[in-house]
Amino acid sequence: MIRVPAESPGPFPDAWRYCVGTGRLDLALRRDYQDSLALVRREIGFGHLRGHGLFSDGMGIHRPYTHRGARHVHHSFTHLDQVVDACLAAGIRPFLELGFMPSALAGGDDTVFWWRGNITPPRDTAEWTALVRATLTHLVGRYGAEEVRTWPVEVWNEPDLPQFWRDADEDAYHRLYEATAHAVKEVDAAIPVGGPALSPGARGWLERFAEFAERRDVPVDFVSRHAYTSGPAQHVPFGVHQTLAPAGRLLDQFAQPRRALAGTRLAGAPVHITEFNSSYRPDNPVHDTAFHAAYLAPVVVAGGDHADSFAYWTFCDVFEETGIPTAPFHGGFGLLTHRQIRKPVYHLYAFLARMGPDLLTRGDDHLVTRHRDGRVTVLAWAPVDPTGTSPVPARHPLRLSVPLGARGRGEAFVRRLGVDEEHGNAYAAWRRMGSPRSPSPHQLDVLHEAAEPARSHRRLPVTGGRVDLPLTLARHEVAFVELTRVSDETPPWWDERRLLGRDPG
Incomplete structure (x- = not known):
């Protein structure tokens, strides 16, 4: 017993609900995606949404053109407005990840994912910072400074991995971060900016990031990293299988930034785990199972002890990093499959949403x-x-x-x-x-x-x-x-034994 x-010794932290992940942002133009987002917002209540591809070609923001022999850049926000409007209509705010590189601004042709997100540094830093400033200026003008100040801005995604940042060039990332952070603050000093959105395997990056930020006096309002517990992928057609470490390893990863930053200028900065799951693969069938919900339950319950937020990756299976899914259950990251079929892990979150404060x-x-x-x-x-x-x-x-x-x-x-x-x-x-x-x-x-x-x-x-x-x-x-x-208001004449009209005597 x-x-x-x-x-009560205090409140139950709701860091689990602060943010949730998503596939690339232009997927938000789809009806299935919007229906899924409305459902998770209504039944779970996530506060923010983070995804890749804000500046990728599918969003169509960076639009260079030539006029009278001179190169110019037009910034178009047609898709961005629809994506942000869809989020806000569902009651969820953006957590803006700045990436990947527009192909016309990219310093190379290296890409990641089926939809070819460019992972190279800009060939013109001034043009990149102009893109950042124009985008945030537009968002502030359309939605208001007070609103946009509640949208954290994260610079890039997992730059410690060569799959996401060419050659995992740390110095190049520091240069990108410095230029980007200053550009954000030029638009509005109160917009929070941070990074470096490290992978679970990063070693020493966070400590060196803190040293760089202090040495160069670069704005860092929060730090971010990711957490996964799966081993190498064992490939099968249209899927993978992987070993899993004990779920407590996720909590160790959540706690790592505060350990690493103790004694640095960033020691008190908020920590956001902007992606976490068991497997890092979007085609691992374990994501669809009852096992997965029970595996993650102790992590979601205790994660708020170690981080200010930890974003489940992702809220739905409208997601195409390895291509278009081949079946409704294909091992996708989502809490929901296509067409809003709830997975067991969805119910873990829905149950948490019914817990008391x-x-x-x-x-x-x-x-x-x-x-x-x-x-x-x-x-x-x-x-x-x-x-x-x-x-x-x-x-x-x-x-x-x-x-x-x-x-x-x-x-x-x-x-x-x-x-x-x-x-x-x-x-x-x-x-x-x-x-x-x-x-x-x-x-x-x-x-x-x-x-x-x-x-x-x-x-x-x-x-x-x-x-x-x-x-x-x-x-x-x-x-x-x-x-x-129970406050029993049953009338004194009520007798269940008489439901069929018989006199109980």
């Missing part, structure tokens, strides 16, 4: 919070084995003594929702129906139905102001439980 304290306790397999109206909410999860080598028990027992209002007797209404291998698991249903690549309308209806969590409710006695709450979690289950004091 775990006795839950009656008094006041923390009561948390442990290796549970979180307990309280709402201001007295409701107590529990998030519980079954432990997992990421190696797959040891048998996972079919049942995981958990028993909590939950405080529920003033001392005394009474009853509690207990509501429970859960996802596991058999419930809230559309991936399992899809596999059983033969893994259709293009599900029919009826099959889509069945998959949406299969994605619904299991639901149950009951009453439990309240004794001495407490409820003895026994929970038995199935394999890879994540459960949400809500307890509310």
